[in-house]
Amino acid sequence: MSDKRDIGKIFSEKLKNFEAAPSSLSWEDIEAELPPQGKFKIPYWIIASGAMLVLGATILFFYISDEKKPLNPSPEHLQIVLQEEQEISDCDDLVLETENHNNKQFNTPTETQNNIRVTQTPPNTTTFDSLATKAATPLSNNKKIEKPENSNITQYKTSINNHILENTTETSLGKSSNSANTNNQYNVLSTILAQESKLASYYPKGALLTEDQIIPIDTIKSAKAFTPKYSIGIHLAPTYHLNPDGSLISDNLNQNSNTGDIGNGFGIIFNAGLSKRLSSRIGYNHFSIKNEVKDITPLQFPSTVQDITPNIGIDTLATNSSLSQRISFHEISMELGYLFIDKKVQASFIGGLSFVIQNSSEIKLSSPMTNTSLGSNDKLQKTNFSINFGTNFKYPIYNKIYLSITTLVKYQLQDASQNRTSYQPLYIQLQTGFCYQF
Amino acid sequence: MxxxxxxxxxxxxxxxxxxxxxxxxxxxxxxxxxxxxxxxxxxxxxxxxxxxxxxxxxxxxxxxxxxxxxxxxxxxxxxxxxxxxSSTPALQIDENRVADTTIEPEMVDFRLDELLIFIQELPDQYRLVFSLYELDSYSHKEIATMLNISEGTSKSNLHRAKVLLKTKITALRNPQKKILVRNER
Missing domain, CATH: 1.10.1740.10 (RNA polymerase sigma factor, region 2, helix turn helix motif)
Structure with missing residues (x-):
């Protein structure tokens, strides 16, 4: 009889090359349980590009619609005419007045339109002559317009129903015909404006303007006087992680309660003005998102640990515990801003895209008995993109230094983890800091 | 492919x-x-x-x-x-009588499917520990983590699995020998 050997080793050797085939299980049985084919997932970079395109188009739309107000000449529109051939530089004042249509000095399409035209009253006055059905308006409605000191450029200012009309022209353009019955014989304001502002090019010669289509003075000024502005700022960026269903840690935990937390962050931002209202922002942020999965049972724990990283040295859980996860990111953000309030407080809509690179991840086990680090979560995606939307407020503090507060909602475009029940992180970031404008 | x-x-x-x-x-x-x-x-x-x-x-x-x-x-x-x-109660063996888990190789001269049946008939936890440790070379530490038990329990389960296997094989080869087996429950 040979020497005795461990029975386990004998079984191991004999069954080493054991192989058997299932008799009743077929591929069709498996296939019937699989999710249907053809579920095409749109790549995240396409979603990102699309989002950026929509965002850019939206901002561009607002930008253009704000500055570009094309007109359709029609009988209902206002005609602004310089009536006198006198040199504009000689004018001291402009007076707005209305007068009865029957008293018109040139033809108008209809007698009932509340139209306005510009006339110049010799020697030093130009009149905005309204072709209304009423008689001349009281003097209190008239607006005096100051004559600029510049001898070559004359500015006319008048306020009509809260609109301010500014006319800038060279002296030579002020000469026009005073033949009352031919519209073409009058210099239209837009023709004059064209010398200084490209905006006026939208007003064809002889254009008829309604009152509400008169260019606000702010717009004209901004078009004339835009100079690029830059700013650079630093900020703190605490980030609150909103948790949808699912788990970034393990598929086993997708039914557990999953709560978000506030992570720290900081960053730097560079802002360049593209126009009076449009600006571009490029920044770097380092921030973290946090979440906590609660009520992990001792039964869930071993397989959960396997999903994170095996061999952590913790065998069992005695009681229900929590796993808290902190993921930190480097972020490069590229955003566009649209200024919608330009007063002492400046407010802008912000939208853009970020490229995020995972910096670190750490999972901690917390229970009444222990508080231990389980190491990093190796199944997290290393890179991701996020789309960002929000609002920026700036308030001048001292000279060129501004307090800057930006709230941004950021949504990552790819699942944060390889887990089947993972999700795309959604978080709110509050960037509070100072910027220097130059 | x-x-x-x-x-x-x-x-x-x-x-x-x-x-x-x-x-x-x-x-x-x-x-x-x-x-x-x-x-x-x-x-x-x-x-x-x-x-x-x-x-x-x-x-x-x-x-x-x-x-x-x-x-x-x-x-x-x-x-x-x-x-x-489906956690089922484990069997407990009188370890004093069969603590030795070695056996003559010729005693285990069975067909592979018969050997497999010996393993399958082990209590669930014993079977898992035996297969993980002996057939797939997992460590007791790994087994403990996977089964949510302690390393000591894993070692004990392995030993008991081997004892049970030896008992069954010995009983088949020597039908006159009786081994006391009782249910923990």
């Missing part, structure tokens, strides 16, 4: 690739399941669950480790999950 390409096609939910992968691994994984399950039918159920999980999670495979190891691990985890859901 090589295995890497096959996996990539499976990740694209390609049915033909999935079918090919199934036929490539079904025997290996079924043999593995037989060592961890109570019987043939349960092993087939385990195999089915394993493949469904493989195809659902194959996107998580990042080509860093062995694919064979990855699919085997899924099959073993499925068997363990089943055990956890």
């Amino acid at each position: 090589n295995i890497k390409k096959l996996i990539k096609e499976c990740q694209k939910n390609n049915r033909n690739a999935q079918s090919e992968l199934f036929h490539l691994y079904k025997d290996v994984l079924f043999s593995l399941s037989l060592k961890y399950c109570k019987n043939y039918n349960e092993a087939e159920d385990n195999l089915q669950d394993t493949f469904i999980t493989i195809f659902k999670k194959i996107n998580q495979y990042n080509f860093k480790g062995s694919f064979d190891g990855w699919v085997k691990r899924i099959a073993i985890n499925k068997a363990i999950d089943k055990y956890k859901k």
Whole structure:
């Protein structure tokens, strides 16, 4: 009889090359349980590009619609005419007045339109002559317009129903015909404006303007006087992680309660003005998102640990515990801003895209008995993109230094983890800091 | 099609690739399941669950480790999950009478399917620990983590599994010997 050997080793050797085939299980049985084919997932970079395109188009739309107000000449529109051939530089004042249509000095399409035209009253006055059905308006409605000191450029200012009309022209353009019955014989304001502002090019010669289509003075000024502005700022960026269903840690935990937390962050931002209202922002942020999965049972724990990283040295859980996860990111953000309030407080809509690179991840086990680090979560995606939307407020503090507060909602475009029940992180970031404008 | 390409096609939910992968691994994984399950039918159920999980999670495979190891691990985890859901009371043996787990090799001169039946007839926890440790070379530390037990329990379960196997084999070879076996319950 040979020497005795461990029975386990004998079984191991004999069954080493054991192989058997299932008799009743077929591929069709498996296939019937699989999710249907053809579920095409749109790549995240396409979603990102699309989002950026929509965002850019939206901002561009607002930008253009704000500055570009094309007109359709029609009988209902206002005609602004310089009536006198006198040199504009000689004018001291402009007076707005209305007068009865029957008293018109040139033809108008209809007698009932509340139209306005510009006339110049010799020697030093130009009149905005309204072709209304009423008689001349009281003097209190008239607006005096100051004559600029510049001898070559004359500015006319008048306020009509809260609109301010500014006319800038060279002296030579002020000469026009005073033949009352031919519209073409009058210099239209837009023709004059064209010398200084490209905006006026939208007003064809002889254009008829309604009152509400008169260019606000702010717009004209901004078009004339835009100079690029830059700013650079630093900020703190605490980030609150909103948790949808699912788990970034393990598929086993997708039914557990999953709560978000506030992570720290900081960053730097560079802002360049593209126009009076449009600006571009490029920044770097380092921030973290946090979440906590609660009520992990001792039964869930071993397989959960396997999903994170095996061999952590913790065998069992005695009681229900929590796993808290902190993921930190480097972020490069590229955003566009649209200024919608330009007063002492400046407010802008912000939208853009970020490229995020995972910096670190750490999972901690917390229970009444222990508080231990389980190491990093190796199944997290290393890179991701996020789309960002929000609002920026700036308030001048001292000279060129501004307090800057930006709230941004950021949504990552790819699942944060390889887990089947993972999700795309959604978080709110509050960037509070100072910027220097130059 | 090589295995890497096959996996990539499976990740694209390609049915033909999935079918090919199934036929490539079904025997290996079924043999593995037989060592961890109570019987043939349960092993087939385990195999089915394993493949469904493989195809659902194959996107998580990042080509860093062995694919064979990855699919085997899924099959073993499925068997363990089943055990956890239906925890049955373990058998206890009078260890004083059969503490020695060595045996003459010629005593274990059985067909492979008979050996497999010896394993399948072990109590669930003993079977899992024995298969993990002896047949698939997991450490007691790993087994403890996987089964949510202590390392000491794992070692004890392994010893008892071996004792039970020796008892059964000895009983078959020497029918006159009686071994006291009682249910813990």
